[in-house]
Amino acid sequence: MSFINLKDKIVQVKIVYYGPGRCGKTTNLEYINKTYRKQIVSEMVSLKTHGDRTLFFDFLPFDMGKIKGYDIKIQLYTVPGQVKYNATRKLVLRGVDGIVFVADAMAKQREKNIRSLNQLHENLVSYKESIFKIPLVMQYNKVDLKEHGIPTLPIEVLEKDLNSRLKVPYFEASAITGYNVATTLKKIISSTVISIQKKLL
């Protein structure tokens, strides 16, 4: 549920990066934080374990400028990817407006991507939301690993596994180098803002 403040003309939009453990959700946010430092007023908040794994969420707020006189404040969250943390994943999804599903393109992670996407579907259902209706963008991360000789899944396979029914926009990406990180972000912001506009009209 995005929150709209008619007095100060502010719209707050919640976008969540979801995906299996170690797929690069936090790396996406870190890259955005580093690259767009000037636009970001606050520090990125990361709640992580000693082993540098996300424990609860990462949070990165930034201003996107104005649309029709309203200040758009984008709030990016990640969920903890590890299987055991589904209770906290669900908490982070509360009131979500748009989702980036970060899939790990490494061949050995194929199963985990599918399982994570299925759980996203279930978690959304528990909030009476539908994965088919909520603004969603797929990001196939770690495509740079191919160059290092690590087996990755071809895009056709990822598309078939994850996006054959959803048919949402997708991007190959490499969060660590920044390849398509901004493209993914722009796409989810525009889909989400359009969806909010539609619901308000």
Added chain:
Amino acid sequence: MNYGIVSQEQLEQIDTILTDKLIKLGVDCVIIIDMAGNIITAKDNGESKYDVYSFAALAAGNFATVDAMAKLVGEQEFSLLFHKGQDSNIHFSKIDDELLLISMFGKDISLGFLRLNVVDVIDKIRLVWDRK
């Protein structure tokens, strides 16, 4: 999906309640957030400079976690959520299923006195909110 929209008039009324009942009492900063971590309104004494957006995200997470723990031990909710520090303290109070009132205050105010006022504030805010 219902969007949280609050009118200018309602916000002004809520802001007045917060200022009269809490800020004038000596509370440093009061924030009303929803459970998704969005800020509904924030009022401060003009001196405190908190990063309220990060604060709201963390507070919503914190509250949701404690709420989930309550359910695990068979409680409906833990109604008092309070963090005490050397110089500043934070008090959380649920307004309804969607809204949370957070007060940050120093050592000049006693917790009991704050709680009494918070109860009063919440009653008044509910009246404004229900008119939505």
